[in-house]
Amino acid sequence: xxxSLLLLTAATTALVLTALLVPLTLLTRSHxxxxxxxxxxxxxxxxxxxxxxxxxxxxxxxxxEQTVESVNGKGLASTSLILADDRVIGPxxxxxxxxxxxxxxxxxxxxxxxxxxxxxxxxLVPVQGAKDGTAVVQVTLTERQLYAGTLASWLxxxxxxxxxxxxxxLLADRLGARLVGATRRLARTADRLxxxxxxxxxxxxxxxxxxxxxxxxxxxxxxxxxLLTAERENAADLAHRLRTPVAALRLDAETLRDSDxxxxxxxxxxxxxxxxxxxxxxARRPLREAPxxxxxxxxxxxxxxxxxxxxxxxxDARTTTPDAATYVPVPEDELTAALDALIGNVLDxxxxxxxxxxxxxxxxEGGAELTVADEGPGFPDPATAPGRGTSGAGSTGLGLDIxxxxxxxxxxRFETAPTxxxxxxxxxxxSGSARTGARVxxxxxxAPPGETPSAPPAPTC
Numbered sequence: 001x002x003x004s005l006l007l008l009t010a011a012t013t014a015l016v017l018t019a020l021l022v023p024l025t026l027l028t029r030s031h032x033x034x035x036x037x038x039x040x041x042x043x044x045x046x047x048x049x050x051x052x053x054x055x056x057x058x059x060x061x062x063x064x065e066q067t068v069e070s071v072n073g074k075g076l077a078s079t080s081l082i083l084a085d086d087r088v089i090g091p092x093x094x095x096x097x098x099x100x101x102x103x104x105x106x107x108x109x110x111x112x113x114x115x116x117x118x119x120x121x122x123x124l125v126p127v128q129g130a131k132d133g134t135a136v137v138q139v140t141l142t143e144r145q146l147y148a149g150t151l152a153s154w155l156x157x158x159x160x161x162x163x164x165x166x167x168x169x170l171l172a173d174r175l176g177a178r179l180v181g182a183t184r185r186l187a188r189t190a191d192r193l194x195x196x197x198x199x200x201x202x203x204x205x206x207x208x209x210x211x212x213x214x215x216x217x218x219x220x221x222x223x224x225x226x227l228l229t230a231e232r233e234n235a236a237d238l239a240h241r242l243r244t245p246v247a248a249l250r251l252d253a254e255t256l257r258d259s260d261x262x263x264x265x266x267x268x269x270x271x272x273x274x275x276x277x278x279x280x281x282x283a284r285r286p287l288r289e290a291p292x293x294x295x296x297x298x299x300x301x302x303x304x305x306x307x308x309x310x311x312x313x314x315x316d317a318r319t320t321t322p323d324a325a326t327y328v329p330v331p332e333d334e335l336t337a338a339l340d341a342l343i344g345n346v347l348d349x350x351x352x353x354x355x356x357x358x359x360x361x362x363x364x365e366g367g368a369e370l371t372v373a374d375e376g377p378g379f380p381d382p383a384t385a386p387g388r389g390t391s392g393a394g395s396t397g398l399g400l401d402i403x404x405x406x407x408x409x410x411x412x413r414f415e416t417a418p419t420x421x422x423x424x425x426x427x428x429x430x431s432g433s434a435r436t437g438a439r440v441x442x443x444x445x446x447a448p449p450g451e452t453p454s455a456p457p458a459p460t461c
Contacts, residue, residue, distance in 0.1 A: 002177065005172050006172050009168050010172075032149050033121075036141055036148065037141065043071055043079060048126065052127055068080065077141045081127070082138060102122060103124065106126050109128075112124060118143065120142045122140055124136055183210065185203065189214075193220075291331040293332035296326040296368075299358055299360050299370065303317065303319040306340075318358070319358045328445075329410045330410045341400070342400075346372065349376070355374070356375070359371045366446035367445045368444050370442040373419050400440070414440075
């Protein structure tokens with residue numbers, strides 16, 4: 001925008017100056033010619049007036065030569081006197097015809113200016129009072145003498161034009177800097193809002209259009225903040241409603257006669273209460289801090305949590321994680337929810353006895369890769385996973401979408417594929433039907449440096 005404004009200003013100023021300076025250059029040339037002609041005419045008239053009385057006496061020759069010599073000099077126009085007998089006093093042709101048609105016309109008593117073929121001018125003035133006829137004073141102006149001083153005038157005009165162009169560019173640059181600066185600050189405010197900083201506000205500045213946009217952007221930010229606050233409160237209210245059924249579950253668990261079973265169910269209810277409380281706290285949290293969680297530790301904790309249910313369903317659950325911490329830019333609760341959704345899909349949608357594995361490995365870019373694979377029937381379409389809200393088993397169909405959004409919002413990838421294919425063979429279940437299995441892979445970028453988060457809570461079952 002700034003460059004375009006400068007180019008537009010330069011082009012406009014150049015056109016305007018061209019329209020003004022071209023006539024001025026022609027005017028200065030004409031003025032210089034008129035000035036030189038006027039000076040030559042005045043000199044010729046003075047010589048004619050001075051020589052008029054002397055040409056009527058006998059000593060005319062000596063007096064005429066002195067007078068003509070006095071008006072000639074270096075750099076001056078050539079002044080000569082052509083007598084009635086065609087003799088020439090002063091600079092002039094010593095051979096060849098000295099009397100030309102303009103001279104003959106001047107001898108008739110007319111004073112005039114004549115344009116020569118070489119580009120100069122002749123000023124001819126008749127001398128009245130000569131005893132032998134009419135003499136003529138001739139002042140010869142060369143083209144250089146005629147237009148003397150024109151180049152200097154043109155250089156001055158060119159300098160003025162360049163100065164005006166530079167001044168216009170300077171003013172345009174200052175105006176462009178103001179416009180571009182205001183636009184960039186407006187864009188930075190929009191970027192902060194897009195990044196989740198709802199406290200960002202634009203400063204109304206610049207031209208009226210930009211001030212209007214800044215005001216509307218501030219109104220939009222305030223409205224978004226109001227809507228998100230309302231959504232957070234609604235989510236917190238919905239989560240709070242879960243407290244009543246959870247309290248009922250706790251009371252039911254306390255009435256169980258088997259103390260071990262009651263203790264186990266009570267522990268599960270306590271874990272559910274903590275999850276509900278975390279949902280309420282998260283819903284009321286206006287801004288997120290920089291997320292960072294140990295993927296390997298979360299996987300080990302959730303694998304231990306689901307191990308009893310997998311054992312009850314006669315499943316072999318294999319877990320492979322690095323010994324060192326593997327941090328990814330995802331909040332721990334979201335990472336837990338995504339992993340629980342993937343494990344829950346395996347437990348809910350594959351036949352009992354189907355084995356599965358959970359693997360965490362580091363990537364070459366410094367991030368981490370989480371893979372949950374099973375040996376079940378796989379997805380209906382092996383090439384793609386079901387879309388959000390789509391389920392063929394009576395569930396909400398949101399589990400895979402939760403995992404997908406967790407990876408993509410962190411800047412990672414979500415991929416699904418069959419566990420085996422025709423190139424690697426297929427596994428066969430107890431019923432003898434071929435199974436391709438399903439594999440879901442979440443790839444996360446490396447987490448930004450930060451404080452080491454606290455370790456995940458110990459398994460609750």
